[in-house]
Amino acid sequence: MGFSPHLAERRFGYGRSPVIPAPESTAAMLDTLRGPDLMAERFPVPGFRPIQDAHIVKSRFDSFAKKPTTPADQAEDARRKSDAIVHDFLRQRFDTFGQLELRRIHGRDSFRERLIAFWADHFTAQGKAGLFKLAIPAYVEEAVRPHVNGHFSDLLAACIMHPVMLEYLDQSTSIGPNSKRGQRKGNRRGLNENLARELLELHTLGVGAAYSQADVREMAELLTGLSRTRDYSFAFRKGWAEPGSETILGKSYDGRPGLAPIRDALRDLALHPDTAAHLARKLAVHFISDNPPERTIARLTQAYLDSEGDLMALYEALLTDPASWDAPFTNIRPPQEYMSTALRALAVQADRFATLEPKETRRWFLRPLKIMGQDWDRVSGPDGWPEADSAWVTPQGVAARLDWAVNVPARLLPELPDPQTLLEDVIGPDVTEPLEFAATAAETRAVGVGLILASPALQRR
């Protein structure tokens, strides 16, 4: 096969769009990715600060309402105001969903958006309480998005030190046993190994790499002090940090509590050959197939190591590997990606998302995603969503995709495209006889369009 614009969109993007030109070459794909993040500028989403601010105000109303001295009517008023904050926040969240979809629908740099989804999943994190449970888009916007075309060590540090991650993997309450706080009388909390373990197992070296429980423990001690303030701002608490040096994978890190030794350790982990191999395999599995060729993984690993963790070099190796263009389309798109692919094929306009009622967003997107098996705001676990195709090709998942494809676009769009035109515009060279027959034999345009959107050509890449 070799490179083709159509293939580039199918395998490395959110599929063909009837209105956006596909990339002309792998070099063009890389150039676009190196260039400015146009979609983030055009469809902005809020960062983490507004959530923190809302949380602060809400907590004030809540504690005022709870105080025994607060008169009943004022308490009720405070509760109402607290609820109103949550209500506003939820509304904002639906807007964010639309903005994120629009980036995928209207961008020429689909590859960037796919990579952001990939790394966001690699560094899965979620707030645990209240508004922070819904902070995933803000976390991704701040920790993942800016570093997607940079160095892995910067991406790693940004994710590991983000308050959402510190909270998610219990780092924010981890206390060094010999720290000032740990030695205080009556101290009941201690070391928490959760982040340290996942950092080694999931985020860098990979499960089965040559690290021991002792390395996990030392890493956990090194990470002590990384925490958050009451409003979930990042904080380094010197008094919680374990004194003395720590040895991880045979290398000793400075004994003085502070961020410098943590950053050093993260950089070393980022450049470790096991990390290179782990990331190379994961990327190849995600973009090429559940069982990618070993020589492809070896090439990607080498490119990563030669460039000292430059992600652009890794992507270039991926895009110039023959397997990227020759492998059959065996990977299934996970639900969120699938839905974006269908919406891109339909070229849904920005003003349509802007006029959606929260009820519609829930009914047409969030709920179907949940039934397809990939809730938009509930992560599956620190290891992220499954890559194995068998996890998604389930009766419930496939039925939900078909149901969505046939029923939702007709409600979403004022006018559905003609099935024949849609076939030519987005399925193009992948059209098969049964698909063409079925799409044009359907009794209604909605069914015809739905069948195209549910076809293997759109579901697999």
Place this chain on the structure above:
Amino acid sequence: MTRNGYSRRQFLTRAGVIGCSIAASPLFTPMSFAQAPWDKRLVVIILRGGMDGLDVVRPVGDPAYAALRPGIATAGAQDLDGYYALHPALSGLLPLWQRGELGFVHAVSTPYRDKRSHFDGQDLLEAGTADLGQGVRDGWLNRLLQEIPGVERDTAYAIGTTPLPVLDGPAPVANWAPEADLQISPQAMRLAEMVMEEDPALHAALAEAQLLAENGRDGKGGRAHRQIAHYAAGRLKADARIAAFSLGGWDTHRAQHRVLPRSLATLQESILALRDGLGADIWGKTTVLAMTEFGRTARENGAGGTDHGTGGLAILAGGAIRGGQVSGRWPGLEEGDLYQRRDLMPTGDVRAVAAWLIRGMTGVDRATLENRVFPGLEMGNDPKLLA
């Protein structure tokens, strides 16, 4: 219609072939029926949000109880055994209690302590481990399935749209949400089968989906939890031995006397729908275990609710249980008896309740349960929860 070389007759012939392949689906083989690894049925209901066990089964015989909950302890509680009384919203289950088909284990909890996060509490409840951060990624029901030979995909069902980590893991499990019912015409479905035909995995999944949807379509609509209970009953009557689903709405920080009855009504309807759907014979072999991530504070708060606590309640139902009793060691509600002077003191591990039920229903040995299914659990003495 002869477009693209396909005639209507060819299309219908193809549709017929697809019809045959549905019957060959792995979910539809009569073999699996004979191979079901045991005969008893287990339904696990995860009550998300931290159910207030002190309100559901009220220790009215404890001298400290009334003073702790002046606003929450509404009238109309039904006496169970002279010491405990049942929340009025569950009074529809009293006939079950009288027949020995409803029981409770009080003052139980997971090993989760102090941080009081639903998120972590539920993760730990479903992982079934002693603490988080051990790198365990499967749930205890799935680990049970991993220990049993002959388990097939339809041995256990995760039902509903809420993820159920308790059934996550390498052992095959069926997932279905009655809401995933296909709202498309038969003609559209036939065309969809045709489109998927070139992709065997998608095609097989779609064929199974039609079967699963068909099985759930018994004309009983209603709210999601009723559909789920009916669907579970339908599967358990056939090859399934385990079904799990979850019910939300147990987080009652304020106006508990208004909020909790709604959630209890949902639970009651689910249990009764299961019983009706299963019929007397299978209900007689069934254990329903409803469990929650933690209990709530012993004292009601200023908003007429309760906050996140520790010791909670496990609810048992079904013809297979030895009901009509509130088990568990009652720790008392005097301030000094409370956990951290605020919560019901947990005196038992809710994982041990699950482990003893599984032990009695499946014959899986104790060492496997203590080391593999619930790593690090000490089951203690048999609480004799089964009939």
